[in-house]
Amino acid sequence: MTGALNTVETKPAVLILLGPPGAGKGTQARMLEERFGLVQLSTGDMLRAAVAAGTPSGLAAKAVMEAGGLVSDEIVLGILRERLGQPDVKAGVILDGFPRTAAQAEALDKLLAYGGQRVTAAISLEVDDEAMIARVAGRYTCAGCGEGYHDDFKHPETAGVCDKCGGTEFKRRADDNAETARARLEAYHAQTAPLIAHYGALGVLETIDAMASIDTVATGLGSIVERVSA
Numbered sequence: 001m002t003g004a005l006n007t008v009e010t011k012p013a014v015l016i017l018l019g020p021p022g023a024g025k026g027t028q029a030r031m032l033e034e035r036f037g038l039v040q041l042s043t044g045d046m047l048r049a050a051v052a053a054g055t056p057s058g059l060a061a062k063a064v065m066e067a068g069g070l071v072s073d074e075i076v077l078g079i080l081r082e083r084l085g086q087p088d089v090k091a092g093v094i095l096d097g098f099p100r101t102a103a104q105a106e107a108l109d110k111l112l113a114y115g116g117q118r119v120t121a122a123i124s125l126e127v128d129d130e131a132m133i134a135r136v137a138g139r140y141t142c143a144g145c146g147e148g149y150h151d152d153f154k155h156p157e158t159a160g161v162c163d164k165c166g167g168t169e170f171k172r173r174a175d176d177n178a179e180t181a182r183a184r185l186e187a188y189h190a191q192t193a194p195l196i197a198h199y200g201a202l203g204v205l206e207t208i209d210a211m212a213s214i215d216t217v218a219t220g221l222g223s224i225v226e227r228v229s230a
Contacts, residue, residue, distance in 0.1 A: 022135045028217060
């Protein structure tokens, strides 16, 4: 670890990465985890863990899912509240996949305020749509560990061998094609515009050019995290 967040405050920093599919949120979140000791909180992962652990919110989610329903924002927020109370998140968290709507953002604000916390920064990864479509259409991952690669931008150091785990099996998502990517981008912009306005009004919105190289974006994100967490 090359840096550490300020731990004077007992409450963890709460960071949100906003960006369309293919913007590099997952890659950058992993790098922030390694550098600052942050914990990436994926809505899906938290949900599965809460169900497996049998927490109150997890039991509520299990009942809804077994009945064939969709887990409500209220339950997701309950799971997040439980997760934020665990000791491994003391350095801070990166929220992945939540909030997605203005209503969820407002509910998150209330949840955090109840615990004496707030969103430390909402960082928007800004992209060029056409370039992003090309980026999404060329990506693939290691079937073993999930490390990401791209036909044009990131090859394994040894062809056909994963840099991270040495695996030789790779896969592509069925929806990683230009047509699907374009539709997802349109949906993202429609959904996220209110979030940009929301966090801008709160004074916690940060932006970064996500079309730069992975290392350049990582440096910029690291500078933002250091500044807002000081």
